[in-house]
Amino acid sequence: MAVKRRKSKVTPPPVGCPLTACMQFLKGAWTPNIIWYLRSEPRRFSELMADIPGVSPKVFTARLKRLEQDGILLRRVVPTSPPTVEYSLTDLGQELTPAIEAIVQVGHKLKRRRAGSWASRG
Amino acid sequence: MAVKRRKSKVTPPPVGCPLTACMQFLKGAWTPNIIWYLRSEPRRFSELMADIPGVSPKVFTARLKRLEQDGILLRRVVPTSPPTVEYSLTDLGQELTPAIEAIVQVGHKLKRRRAGSWASRG
DNA sequence: CTTTGCACTTTCCGTTTGGTAAGTCGACCG
DNA sequence: CGGTCGACTTACCAAACGGAAAGTGCAAAG
Numbered sequence: 001m002a003v004k005r006r007k008s009k010v011t012p013p014p015v016g017c018p019l020t021a022c023m024q025f026l027k028g029a030w031t032p033n034i035i036w037y038l039r040s041e042p043r044r045f046s047e048l049m050a051d052i053p054g055v056s057p058k059v060f061t062a063r064l065k066r067l068e069q070d071g072i073l074l075r076r077v078v079p080t081s082p083p084t085v086e087y088s089l090t091d092l093g094q095e096l097t098p099a100i101e102a103i104v105q106v107g108h109k110l111k112r113r114r115a116g117s118w119a120s121r122g
Numbered sequence: 123m124a125v126k127r128r129k130s131k132v133t134p135p136p137v138g139c140p141l142t143a144c145m146q147f148l149k150g151a152w153t154p155n156i157i158w159y160l161r162s163e164p165r166r167f168s169e170l171m172a173d174i175p176g177v178s179p180k181v182f183t184a185r186l187k188r189l190e191q192d193g194i195l196l197r198r199v200v201p202t203s204p205p206t207v208e209y210s211l212t213d214l215g216q217e218l219t220p221a222i223e224a225i226v227q228v229g230h231k232l233k234r235r236r237a238g239s240w241a242s243r244g
Numbered sequence: 245c246t247t248t249g250c251a252c253t254t255t256c257c258g259t260t261t262g263g264t265a266a267g268t269c270g271a272c273c274g
Numbered sequence: 275c276g277g278t279c280g281a282c283t284t285a286c287c288a289a290a291c292g293g294a295a296a297g298t299g300c301a302a303a304g
Contacts, residue, residue, distance in 0.1 A: 056293055178263055179282070183281080205281085249301095253297075263288090267282105
């Protein structure tokens with residue numbers, strides 16, 4: 001009789017790697033987008049959700065919760081009617097913005113590149 | 123009788139978003155690491171694999187194949203014995219390095235931050 | 245006391261991801 | 275012609291991911 005195959009359970013990835021470490025915070029759908037839209041000012045749940053078209057409420061709240069637990073962002077209930085919730089970046093969260101800004105920069109450059117290849121190849 | 127539920131099939135995410143666009147290239151386990159280790163010089167399959175401990179050959183070749191198809195890196199068979207394969211970044215691939223470097227920078231800063239919190243809180 | 249708006253939460257389910265282990269293929273060395 | 279090495283492939287599988295749709299809790303307006 002064959003033995004059941006088991007998973008390794010130990011953390012296999014490069015544990016001290018700064019790249020991997022930082023990527024943990026950016027991983028999951030919409031995560032970088034959320035940080036991006038919070039980089040300059042706090043925003044409400046529904047505002048953020050509108051900023052990022054296509055995200056489902058389930059995944060969206062999951063992301064916000066995880067980011068809050070990670071100390072990346074702060075959740076504050078505002079006593080309006082009905083009560084709203086405002087999210088903002090913590091100091092730690094602000095540390096991530098240079099990375100995201102660089103990614104956005106590259107994204108723009110890629111668009112320009114693609115635009116260029118229309119002229120040269122299309 | 124209930125109707126079968128169907129998925130939407132259309133691309134729901136922000137199509138013109140530079141952040142999302144760039145993230146497509148960085149997504150998948152080990153992807154940023156591969157680009158990082160190729161940023162300055164070409165490297166062989168087994169070298170890269172050793173650079174990035176924990177990655178399985180299956181996922182690793184899948185990444186390399188995808189990155190090659192995306193035009194991020196170049197695959198070159200070197201006529202040694204036995205034949206080896208050398209990977210290098212294309213011009214397009216080089217465009218991604220600023221983003222990865224920024225992520226690594228932030229990763230370092232996070233480590234220093236954590237080191238600081240030992241002193242202040244631990 | 246029903247309705248409305250906000251901020252979620254829950255259930256269900258298909259798709260994707262990524263690891264393990266084993267196998268393949270071609271080139272050379274002896 | 276068997277063994278080894280480098281570079282993959284393949285089969286299998288569990289877990290994570292993430293979307294759709296519907297439901298919950300609460301506060302105030304009407």
